Amino acid sequence: MKDPKLLETLKVYKGRDDVPEDFDSFWNQALAKMTELPEYKLEERDFNIPNVVCYELTFKGTRNGLVYSRMILPKTDQKVPVISIFMAIWDVVGIGLIC
Numbered sequence: 001m002k003d004p005k006l007l008e009t010l011k012v013y014k015g016r017d018d019v020p021e022d023f024d025s026f027w028n029q030a031l032a033k034m035t036e037l038p039e040y041k042l043e044e045r046d047f048n049i050p051n052v053v054c055y056e057l058t059f060k061g062t063r064n065g066l067v068y069s070r071m072i073l074p075k076t077d078q079k080v081p082v083i084s085i086f087m088a089i090w091d092v093v094g095i096g097l098i099c
Contacts, residue, residue, distance in 0.1 A: 010083075030062075042071075051075050 020026070040059035047054040052072050061067040074080055 007083075045070075047072070 038059045038061070040057060042055055042057050045054045045056050047070075049072065052074055055071040055073075057069045057071055059067050
């Protein structure tokens with residue numbers, strides 16, 4: 001990791017806005033509308049990173065928006081900690097892209 005302070009920043013990051021009072025109600029209604037998983041495509045890719053398996057995942061999100069992500073998993077059967085990073089977060093917390 002190029003910036004060791006990044007992990008500490010992400011541990012306390014709570015988003016750029018306060019959670020609205022009706023958030024739980026909104027979220028429960030949104031989940032109730034999802035009766036099945038959307039169609040998705042998971043394709044293994046070679047990103048030239050040793051000791052990991054890489055994938056590209058795409059699916060249709062809400063309002064038919066295309067969601068694109070990359071998933072990088074260690075080549076192991078052991079349980080290991082993971083970090084989920086949403087790329088739009090970089091501009092919000094002002095830390096810039098590090099990888």
